[in-house]
Amino acid sequence: MKGRTHLTIGLGIGVVASVSQPPEMMPVILAASGVASLAPDLDGNNLLNKRVTKTAKQIKKSGVFVGGAIMVLSLVTFFLGLHLFPFVDEKWFTQQNKLLLFGAGAVLVGFSLKSQETLKNILMSILSLFLLYYAAKNELWWLVMFALYIGGAGWFAHRGPTHTIWALIYWWYMSHLLEVSTKVDGLAFTSTIAYLSHILGDMLTKKGVKFLNPLTGKVFRIRI
Numbered sequence: 001m002k003g004r005t006h007l008t009i010g011l012g013i014g015v016v017a018s019v020s021q022p023p024e025m026m027p028v029i030l031a032a033s034g035v036a037s038l039a040p041d042l043d044g045n046n047l048l049n050k051r052v053t054k055t056a057k058q059i060k061k062s063g064v065f066v067g068g069a070i071m072v073l074s075l076v077t078f079f080l081g082l083h084l085f086p087f088v089d090e091k092w093f094t095q096q097n098k099l100l101l102f103g104a105g106a107v108l109v110g111f112s113l114k115s116q117e118t119l120k121n122i123l124m125s126i127l128s129l130f131l132l133y134y135a136a137k138n139e140l141w142w143l144v145m146f147a148l149y150i151g152g153a154g155w156f157a158h159r160g161p162t163h164t165i166w167a168l169i170y171w172w173y174m175s176h177l178l179e180v181s182t183k184v185d186g187l188a189f190t191s192t193i194a195y196l197s198h199i200l201g202d203m204l205t206k207k208g209v210k211f212l213n214p215l216t217g218k219v220f221r222i223r224i
Contacts, residue, residue: 005201006038007047009197010198011030013193013194014029017189029184032194040199041158043158049150057116059119062112068109070101071109074102074105124151127150128151131143131151163198163202164210164212168199171191172188
């Protein structure tokens with residue numbers, strides 16, 4: 001099932017759930033249900049990580065050139081001085097920063113040599129680390145769980161752990177913490193149902209879903 005179909009179903013669930021809620025709560029409910037309906041496919045490429053995937057593609061295309069240029073610039077300024085580049089701020093461009101710049105260029109070159117999928121996963125993991133720091137600092141435990149989810153999901157096979165009952169339970173508890181934080185009644189239930197709708201939608205396809213993995217390798221399909 002395509003991502004836009006999953007999203008449409010998830011938003012539909014959010015709209016129904018919003019009927020009994022104050023109007024100001026509707027954006028929160030729609031955002032939660034929309035993200036939940038797409039989240040299982042963070043083990044691949046979908047609408048949630050589309051921009052990160054594009055960034056990975058750009059790094060893959062031009063990372064070697066840009067990273068190499070940065071390394072050359074740092075080496076030239078380190079050994080020959082800054083007089084070749086009068087536009088560079090000498091106060092900032094200390095010897096230490098030159099070495100750091102060389103390291104940054106080397107990292108960029110190293111990243112660009114990875115596959116696009118691996119590079120995307122690395123970028124998602126880096127993003128999750130920033131979210132983890134912010135969430136832990138502000139004691140937003142639901143965001144801690146969300147950061148762990150987005151940082152780890154991409155490293156698993158498509159329709160793997162994120163499409164199991166265990167991921168569903170994880171998402172429910174995270175949504176429960178979000179409900180406590182936002183005080184939006186029923187948010188955990190709505191978000192969990194939206195997540196479940198994605199799994200059920202994938203069960204309608206030929207490939208199906210190993211919903212109880214690793215307890216059993218049985219593939220669950222819904223035939224209509």
